[in-house]
Amino acid sequence: MQSFVRAWSGRALILAVTLALFGCQKPSTEEKPKDAGKPAEASQAADVQATLKASEDDCVGPLETVGKPRELLFGDSRFELDGYWLKQKDSDPDEEEVIGILSDSKEFTPDNKKNLERILAFFEREKVRTIVHLGDIAGIMPIPGDITVPDKDEKGNPLSEEKKAALRRRATLEARRDAMRKSYDGLVDLVSVLAEKNLPVLVVSGNRECKTVFNSAMATLARDFPNVFNLNLIRRVDLDDLTIVSMPGYHDPEYVHCPWDRCLYYESDTLSLIRLAREAAPRNVMVISHGPPRQKDRQGIDAVSEGANVGNPALATALQQAGIRFGAFGNIQEAGGKATNLDGTSLVAQNTFVDSLFLNPGPADSMAWAMNDGTESRGMAAVIHFVGKKASYKIFRVGEEEKAPTPAPAPEKPAP
Numbered sequence: 001m002q003s004f005v006r007a008w009s010g011r012a013l014i015l016a017v018t019l020a021l022f023g024c025q026k027p028s029t030e031e032k033p034k035d036a037g038k039p040a041e042a043s044q045a046a047d048v049q050a051t052l053k054a055s056e057d058d059c060v061g062p063l064e065t066v067g068k069p070r071e072l073l074f075g076d077s078r079f080e081l082d083g084y085w086l087k088q089k090d091s092d093p094d095e096e097e098v099i100g101i102l103s104d105s106k107e108f109t110p111d112n113k114k115n116l117e118r119i120l121a122f123f124e125r126e127k128v129r130t131i132v133h134l135g136d137i138a139g140i141m142p143i144p145g146d147i148t149v150p151d152k153d154e155k156g157n158p159l160s161e162e163k164k165a166a167l168r169r170r171a172t173l174e175a176r177r178d179a180m181r182k183s184y185d186g187l188v189d190l191v192s193v194l195a196e197k198n199l200p201v202l203v204v205s206g207n208r209e210c211k212t213v214f215n216s217a218m219a220t221l222a223r224d225f226p227n228v229f230n231l232n233l234i235r236r237v238d239l240d241d242l243t244i245v246s247m248p249g250y251h252d253p254e255y256v257h258c259p260w261d262r263c264l265y266y267e268s269d270t271l272s273l274i275r276l277a278r279e280a281a282p283r284n285v286m287v288i289s290h291g292p293p294r295q296k297d298r299q300g301i302d303a304v305s306e307g308a309n310v311g312n313p314a315l316a317t318a319l320q321q322a323g324i325r326f327g328a329f330g331n332i333q334e335a336g337g338k339a340t341n342l343d344g345t346s347l348v349a350q351n352t353f354v355d356s357l358f359l360n361p362g363p364a365d366s367m368a369w370a371m372n373d374g375t376e377s378r379g380m381a382a383v384i385h386f387v388g389k390k391a392s393y394k395i396f397r398v399g400e401e402e403k404a405p406t407p408a409p410a411p412e413k414p415a416p
Contacts, residue, residue: 054266059211059249061233063272074227075198084235088200095388097242098127102381103134103290103330104206104363108190111366115379115398116193119364122396123197126383130239131194134330134361135206135290138186139257147171176260180213187217195225200239204231206290206331207250210258231288232263236276242386243280245273245324247289250331251312270318277322284386285324292329292360293319295344301360302344303335303372309344316342325356326391328384334372336362337380337395353390353414361395390414 065083072079078089100123105112123131149167152158159167187209194201205214218230229237232248247270249263256262277285292302293316295309302311310332319327319342330336339348339357348357362380363369369377379398384391 054268055249055264056211058215059232059263060265060269060272061235061248063235063275072226074225077200077227079200081229081234084233085238086229086234086236087238088240091240095241097239097284097386098129099242099244099286099328099384099386100126100128100131100381101134101328101359101361101384102132102364103336103361104136104333104365105133105138105190106136106208106363106365106367108138108186109366112190112364112379113193115364115366116190118398118401119379119381119396120194120197122381122401123383126385126394128199128383130200130202130244131197132244132288132328133191133194133201133203134288134328135204136208136330137203137206138190139183139206139208139210147175180210180261183210184213184217187214188220191217191221191228192225195221195228198227200237201225201228202231202234202237202244202246202288203228204246204248204288204290205263207252207255208257209263210261211249211263212261213258214263235272236280238280238283241284243276243283243285245276245280245285245287247273247287247315250291251315252291267314270312270314273318273324274322277324284326284389284391285322286326286328286384287319287324288328289315290329291315291331292335293327293342293358295340295342297340297344298372299338299340299347300344301329301335301338301340301358302332304332305334305370305372326384326386327358328382329358329360330363332360333363333365333369333377336360336377337371337373337375337382337397339393348393350394351392353387353392353412355390357384357391357393359384359393362397366398387413 061084063084065085069080069082072081080087080089102119147168149164149171150159191201191203203218215230221228231246235246237244247265249265250256251265253262253264256264273287292311294311294313295302298307300309302309304310339359340346341356342358348354359382361382362377364379364381366379371377381396382393384393
């Protein structure tokens, strides 16, 4: 059955890719009608409705419900999905959530699969209840920048410039189609490894994924695994003791690897975080996005190796205005392995419960990567442990489990 679904999805993907290859819809800034099906508590945010929405709806999902909730059952969990809003319906008496966070796994290679297995073992030891992937999962493969074509045809006759241009265009399209097919397979294969744990798996795209490929792969995964959720389209997830909200895509077109089918968000899209946070109040809210907010210090989670802070200023402003106290972001790999306050001027110690933290887990990819703290990454991930209104975090580095066979003591839980 799974092979049939994959084959059917592949044919659907080819049609979708063909449409995508011939250009993306231009961003629109026209006003959207108010959501007639939004939940009652959204009225609290009437003064900050995100009516200006520059991105496409298949990149940054609109905050709309359909009025026909769908029940999803897997493992011991029961969820209800209605448009942009996913709710956990089963509950327990504690006030805790443990979230496993990974990012930038890049591609589904044998070494990266081994990394995933070790990361998942870490998640199991930490009693993770939900897995979050922050994007750059197994994205677009490199496409030749300069495709050469012959000067003569098979009979040795010189080709006109028009003929050579046609051959070059055909070769470019074929290279794109081949890259997107491989990306689709990589996305499905990699996320399937996470999904087999039968926990909720929340996935947002990064700057490597093609929008059409990502959505098609996630739709296939959702058919095979009811515990996999596309957080480009689902914008709010109410877990038992935590609300997760998403800011999908990436903000800087210069660093998007799939320019013909890109998922970009704009400053106006960040306003949706204000509405989402106010809808969820007074619950704990954590925002997830591939790229971090702009910070102000070399120790920030958005600091590149040269020292500059390259996060998104609009995202930082939206987080401050929304009063969101927790977040997880990837992309700036060398800045990973730590959490800070919102502006990046103070590091948060591991295994210490605090009122606010913004985390970069580091890259899950097995490729060697020089980190800003002087270490080398061969694969990283993190957990965030929420208790009441506070949270702590812990970083995992592939290879260090052998160095430290005795588990570190668990952080002392905050007083109720």
